[in-house]
Amino acid sequence: MAFLNPKQLDLSGMDEQTAAVMKNTVDFFERMGISKIKEEDERGDWYPAYTSFIRDSGAYATFLTPEVYGDGTSRFDLARACNYSELTAFYGLSYQYAYQVSLLGLSPIWMSANEDVKKRAGKALRDGGIFAFGMSEKEHGADLYANEMTLEPQSDGTYLVNGAKYYIGNANEAALVSVFGRMKDTGDFVFFVVEPDHPSYELNKKIHTSGVRPAYVGEFTLKNYPITDADILSTGKEAWDASLSTVNIGKFQLGFASAGICQHAFYESLSHAANRELYGMKVTDFSHVQDLFIENYCRIHGMRMFATRAVGRLPPFIGRRPTLPAV
Incomplete structure (x- = not known):
């Protein structure tokens, strides 16, 4: 070789x-x-x-x-x-x-x-298109148990998402961002997708990195970002397993x-x-x-x-x- x-x-x-x-x-x-x-x-x-x-x-x-x-x-x-x-x-x-x-x-x-x-x-x-993976948070890193991104069910069957993700590559121009969070009412884990060009997606800043300077490593916030079941990838154990398998x-x-x-x-x-x-x-x-x-x-x-x-x-x-x- x-x-x-x-x-x-x-x-x-x-x-x-x-x-x-x-x-x-x-x-x-x-x-x-x-x-x-x-x-x-x-x-x-x-x-x-x-x-x-x-x-x-x-x-x-x-x-x-x-x-x-x-x-x-x-x-x-x-x-x-x-x-x-x-x-x-x-x-x-x-x-x-x-x-x-x-x-x-x-x-x-x-x-x-x-x-x-x-x-x-x-x-x-x-x-x-390029893609992004919204898992880590500023205060918790990749501690999934401490994840604070929440999906709150609404009366019409939709959800409002609130929370922030930190140190997320391609956060500026991803076609879709796969985001890891929790259901606000049950605490169940959930994976869902969002789009950076949505008005409820706030790109806060580019984070300085010494090793990948031209790349975009960013912080973003979702403020009452509306999603439906059509945007949800997995919940519960399936979402948890997907998170670990993705990292692997x-x-x-x-x-x-x-x-x-x-x-x-x-x-x-x-x-x-x-x-x-x-x-x-x-x-x-x-x-x-x-x-x-x-x-x-x-x-x-x-x-x-x-x-x-x-x-x-x-x-x-x-x-x-x-x-x-x-x-």
Whole structure:
């Protein structure tokens, strides 16, 4: 199993649609270049060019839509999702973050019995939408038992939602936000969906983050947000189980994102060392430096192999001896 090298990405083990998305993603970032990626990170601004790419390439629609809710070429495949996490994080964790948060937001939808919301999500993905997962709260973090988001039943059978969520990725432009809360009268857990462009959805602020600066990590408040049974994904034990299953699926992506980051860092350090001379020798000719690179090469391989065991099959980054990529 070779290091991930976008310049020598072996697409032979992928179906045509997967290969096309992977190649288009590499082409997008290579055209963007390392200088612009760094500038975007330093500015910490939202990335409209990247979200436009998501829409135009159909990347999220292809990788995050179950076949029955897609266009016939999509599938929700964990192995493929992990590969894409690794690839996007290679270029920057901010790009992988939008993808991972979308996966989190979609998981309670796909696990639910609400066919109408599933169809809404499928259409939103085809239209280039991204998604958000509204679980954590400022005072409680991810302590689900302390969740203060409430749904109050109304006499006409609808509900009014009140509460705030904190540290929510894609909170600014998500097509749908899957939100975890509780019924005000019974205390039962509930998952439901809201739309950020609704007047009762208040986007409070972007939260400063050092690791994913261009991404949007936000705080939002729902003030008497009206929903109906058509917006509810699950209740009671099903909602509780969906919350934990979503975290298991979504946070698992972090391991592959870390592997992508480490591989890029490896290339950067190797390239730097290979172009430095000390005492009339290239730095990479010193035996102790070679030992360090070999050790870290093996450590990163170990990371990938350990994580891949939980996926069930090896990622398709199998290829020739890598040469340094452009970034």
